[in-house]
Amino acid sequence: MGNSNKPSTFKFNPIYIYGAILIIVLAIQFYGTGGRPVETNWQEVKNTMLKNGDIEKIVIVNKTEAEIYLKESSYDKYKAKLESGISAPSKMGPHFTFNIGSVDVFESNLEKAQKEVGESSRVILTYETHTNYFSEIFSWIFPLLILVFFYFWIFKRMSKGGGAGNIFSVGKSQAKVFDKESRVSTTFKEVAGLAEAKQEIQEIVEFLKNPDRYTKLGGKIPKGALLVGPPGTGKTLLAKAVAGEAEVPFFSMSGSDFVEMFVGVGASRVRDLFKQAKEKSPCIVFIDEIDAIGRARGRNPNMGSNDERENTLNQLLTEMDGFDTNSGVIILAATNRADILDRALMRAGRFDRQIHVELPDMIDRKEIFEVHLRPLKLGKDVNVEFLAKQTPGFSGADIANVCNEAALIAARKLKEVVEKQDFLDAVDRIIGGLEKKNKIISVSEKATIAYHEAGHATVSWLLEHAHPLVKVTIVPRGKALGAAWYLPEERQITTKEQLLDEICATLGGRAAEELIFSSVSSGAQNDLEKVTRTSFAMVSYFGMSDKIGKVSYYDSTGQSDYSFTKPYSEKTAEVIDAEVNVIINKEYERAKNILKTNAEGHKKLAELLLEREVIFTEDLEHVFGPRPWNKTKEEEKAKEVIAASAEDKDTVV
Numbered sequence: 001m002g003n004s005n006k007p008s009t010f011k012f013n014p015i016y017i018y019g020a021i022l023i024i025v026l027a028i029q030f031y032g033t034g035g036r037p038v039e040t041n042w043q044e045v046k047n048t049m050l051k052n053g054d055i056e057k058i059v060i061v062n063k064t065e066a067e068i069y070l071k072e073s074s075y076d077k078y079k080a081k082l083e084s085g086i087s088a089p090s091k092m093g094p095h096f097t098f099n100i101g102s103v104d105v106f107e108s109n110l111e112k113a114q115k116e117v118g119e120s121s122r123v124i125l126t127y128e129t130h131t132n133y134f135s136e137i138f139s140w141i142f143p144l145l146i147l148v149f150f151y152f153w154i155f156k157r158m159s160k161g162g163g164a165g166n167i168f169s170v171g172k173s174q175a176k177v178f179d180k181e182s183r184v185s186t187t188f189k190e191v192a193g194l195a196e197a198k199q200e201i202q203e204i205v206e207f208l209k210n211p212d213r214y215t216k217l218g219g220k221i222p223k224g225a226l227l228v229g230p231p232g233t234g235k236t237l238l239a240k241a242v243a244g245e246a247e248v249p250f251f252s253m254s255g256s257d258f259v260e261m262f263v264g265v266g267a268s269r270v271r272d273l274f275k276q277a278k279e280k281s282p283c284i285v286f287i288d289e290i291d292a293i294g295r296a297r298g299r300n301p302n303m304g305s306n307d308e309r310e311n312t313l314n315q316l317l318t319e320m321d322g323f324d325t326n327s328g329v330i331i332l333a334a335t336n337r338a339d340i341l342d343r344a345l346m347r348a349g350r351f352d353r354q355i356h357v358e359l360p361d362m363i364d365r366k367e368i369f370e371v372h373l374r375p376l377k378l379g380k381d382v383n384v385e386f387l388a389k390q391t392p393g394f395s396g397a398d399i400a401n402v403c404n405e406a407a408l409i410a411a412r413k414l415k416e417v418v419e420k421q422d423f424l425d426a427v428d429r430i431i432g433g434l435e436k437k438n439k440i441i442s443v444s445e446k447a448t449i450a451y452h453e454a455g456h457a458t459v460s461w462l463l464e465h466a467h468p469l470v471k472v473t474i475v476p477r478g479k480a481l482g483a484a485w486y487l488p489e490e491r492q493i494t495t496k497e498q499l500l501d502e503i504c505a506t507l508g509g510r511a512a513e514e515l516i517f518s519s520v521s522s523g524a525q526n527d528l529e530k531v532t533r534t535s536f537a538m539v540s541y542f543g544m545s546d547k548i549g550k551v552s553y554y555d556s557t558g559q560s561d562y563s564f565t566k567p568y569s570e571k572t573a574e575v576i577d578a579e580v581n582v583i584i585n586k587e588y589e590r591a592k593n594i595l596k597t598n599a600e601g602h603k604k605l606a607e608l609l610l611e612r613e614v615i616f617t618e619d620l621e622h623v624f625g626p627r628p629w630n631k632t633k634e635e636e637k638a639k640e641v642i643a644a645s646a647e648d649k650d651t652v653v
Contacts, residue, residue, distance in 0.1 A: 032074055035039075037067060037089045037097040038082055042106075045098065046113045055080070057124040058110070059094065063103050065096035177251055177276075184243040184250070186190075191241050192371045193364025193396070194234055200225065200237055200355045204330060208282055208623070212226065222352040223321065223333035226290075228338040229357030232397030235334035238357065239286045246355060249274070249283040255292030258312050266293065266312030270479045274319040274329065275430040281328030286421040290333040298343045313342060321351040359395055362388050368396050372403040379419035387423055392468075392488050402426045428485070432477035441481070446610065449474045449482040454605035455512025456484045458598055459591050461620050461627065465501035468627075472605075473614045481523060492521060496544045503531045504594075511591040512602065531587070543581045548572070598624070 042524040045068060049055045054074035059067045070078060075091060082089055089095050100106040114122050188198055207214055207221050214221070225233040243250040251273065258266040279285050293312045320331055333351070335341065345351070360368060365388040373384065384398070391399060405426035410418040442448070453472045460466040467486035474482040491498070543550040553567045566573060595602055600624045607625075608615050 037094045039391045040096040040098050041070070042098060042100075042109065045096070046109075047095075048346055050113050052077075053117070055123045056093075057126060060100065060103060060106070060125070060127045060316060061130050061372050063127075064099060066098055066100045066106065068098075069093035070095045127373065177249060177280075186240040186244040188245055190242045190371065191234060191237055192356060192367035194238065195364075196240060197227070197234075197355050197357050198241075200353060201242055202245075204224070204284075204407040205242060208246055208248050208284075208330070222329070222330065223349060224333070224351040225353040225355055226338070226346070226351040227332070227355050227357055229336060230359055230395060231336050231397035233357045233359060234396045234401070235336075235357050236288055237396070239288070239332055240332060242284060244285070244540040246284055249277075249280040251283065251285040253286055253287060255289045255294070255367050256640035258293050259309065264514040266308055267315035270312060270315040270319055277329045282330075283334055284330045286334075287628075288334050290345075291335045291340055292335040294333075294335070294341045294345050296340060313345070317342075317344055319349065320345075324601060359393060360399075362392075365391055365394065365399060369403070372400050375404060376407055377417045379417040382418070382423065383420070386420070390424070390427060390487070394582050398430065401430060406431055428477070431485070441476070446474065447482075447519055448517065449523065449605075450605045450609040451512045451516045451602075452521075453482040453484055454602055454609055455510075455591075455595060457508075457605055457615075457620060458602045458624075459508030459511075460484070460486070460505035461624055462594055462598065463501040463505055464507040465495075465498040467502070469617060469620060471616045472609065474609050475613050478551040480526075496538070496542075497544075499534060499538055499544070500583070500587060503534055503583065504591050506531050507584070507588045507591045508595065511588060511595055513591060515595055516543040516601075516606075531584055532580065536576070537581045538583065539576050539579045545576075547575055547579055584630045 006625065045055070045066075049068065049070075052074070054070055054077065055068055056071045059069070061067055070093065072091075075095075078095065110125065188202060191198060191648055204222055204225060211221065227238060229235055253273070256583070258269050273285065277285050293316065295309065295313075297310050297313065319587070331351070338346075338354070346354070354652060366384055369384050369387050375381075376455055380479045387402075391402065402423065403426075407423040408424050409429070410422045413421070413422075453474055457469055457472045460469050467488045470485040470487050472482075472484045477483060506527045509527055510520060513520050513524070535552075538544040541550055541552050543556040555567075568576075570574050604623050605615065605620070608619060
């Protein structure tokens with residue numbers, strides 16, 4: 001009674017009818033109007049049925065099978081052998097059947113058997129040919145069924161998302177449409193930081209909501225905006241906010257959705273996308289990761305490959321700003337590889353605005369933390385500003401990951417709230433990897449690691465422009481056997497002195513190994529990679545070498561064609577290599593001299609590391625004293641220089 005009002009979950013499907021018809025056809029084929037005759041053998045026919053005179057006739061079917069028809073008076077005698085129910089043979093026969101092998105042999109055996117039982121038991125022998133129409137029809141229908149299977153199964157997956165899911169709709173647009181019925185809930189309030197980018201995007205949304213405010217002054221709606229920035233900075237989140245705020249249809253798709261194994265499909269999908277967009281104008285079209293189809297033409301390294309991507313890009317260029325106008329259709333796109341995009345795609349009239357979404361600064365990180373900390377139960381010692389200072393260079397996605405990892409760490413420790421230390425552990429986990437305290441390290445290896453990391457700490461602490469050190473550990477994390485955590489200053493430009501100090505501090509570990517153990521290990525591989533890249537950039541990119549001069553061989557636009565030669569001669573390459581070696585060797589000797597001068601402090605740090613495995617800024621201050629360089633004095637000096645230059649300008653005027 002309680003389930004009487006429960007709605008039925010059964011849903012009718014037309015395929016059920018086809019299944020029922022197939023079952024009926026098979027039943028008629030195998031059972032006919034009655035059941036099939038029972039299998040027997042020649043010995044039973046000869047010794048029982050013929051001998052007792054129970055057989056009325058025998059029919060040879062297709063020269064291979066004999067069907068036995070019993071006399072009506074003898075039917076009850078064999079009733080027990082005949083199956084009951086729907087599968088039982090009819091009373092009219094045939095009742096039994098068996099395979100005869102050869103017709104001549106069967107006729108000979110039957111003639112002998114009848115002579116033995118006498119003429120009174122002679123049976124009628126006839127021949128028939130039966131045609132299995134079902135088998136013949138199935139033999140030519142089966143290949144068609146295979147084709148239908150491929151049509152519905154294989155092609156459906158090859159054209160996934162292509163409209164109705166069949167091969168004829170593979171050229172249709174795969175964009176998801178968000179309108180009044182399926183509105184996105186994200187708003188600009190949920191996008192922390194990115195004040196300038198939000199202002200640019202919000203203006204486009206305002207234009208769609210109140211076009212008269214702009215058009216009465218002669219302004220036109222922007223045709224497109226390109227969001228450019230590193231991964232995880234919030235480009236797609238901004239697009240979601242636009243979809244949530246704008247009261248117009250919003251088309252969303254990825255650049256890879258245009259690319260398909262079929263030739264011409266990409267261009268067809270572009271045409272169909274803009275056709276749908278024009279029908280719902282005004283609207284917004286968002287293409288995520290547009291570099292999948294927007295790569296500069298003529299730079300494809302795969303020589304001889306088809307130009308499907310270029311055809312798709314050409315169609316996109318035509319639709320965005322070609323002979324036909326797309327009034328009311330605004331294109332939003334996002335990429336983190338703007339340097340490889342085609343120039344024709346980047347020009348005004350297609351993307352009128354390029355909005356750079358950069359890594360958040362400290363103020364932006366504070367706002368992002370406030371958003372992601374809302375659902376967490378925080379301890380009293382959690383300070384948002386402190387967390388923002390501890391995460392320089394982190395993107396919005398990284399900060400979200402920090403908050404989640406901190407909550408997981410607190411839960412693992414059975415805490416009721418997420419505390420400050422949990423966030424610090426989460427930052428360490430993301431930067432360095434998972435701690436591997438159970439990793440087996442010999443005593444000599446542990447000493448080498450301790451002196452190596454103490455060397456980094458000592459040199460960086462005693463250099464003016466090196467990044468401030470936060471902590472040093474010799475607990476293995478990820479692939480690293482030890483690590484030193486720094487708090488990089490958020491610089492917009494870097495001077496030559498700062499780069500040289502960073503190289504020197506990075507080489508401090510290798511220098512410590514050579515001084516203490518009179519040998520070097522493979523543990524400095526990562527350090528050597530860093531200093532080599534930095535030194536090469538100083539010489540060939542930043543113009544910081546007197547021998548090479550004030551030239552840069554770096555193409556920041558990324559628009560240069562692929563070539564097999566370097567942008568400088570072999571002689572210049574030799575000079576670059578020599579200059580890189582000079583910088584590295586000079587800073588290496590400088591690091592060794594610092595360690596020799598402060599050998600006692602270096603040894604104390606290494607012993608402290610071996611004892612505690614982790615040391616912090618306070619420990620370095622205790623050994624070497626506070627760092628003598630005060631950044632506030634530098635800032636005041638810079639302000640004085642600016643003020644003095646302003647006074648000179650006024651005097652000239």
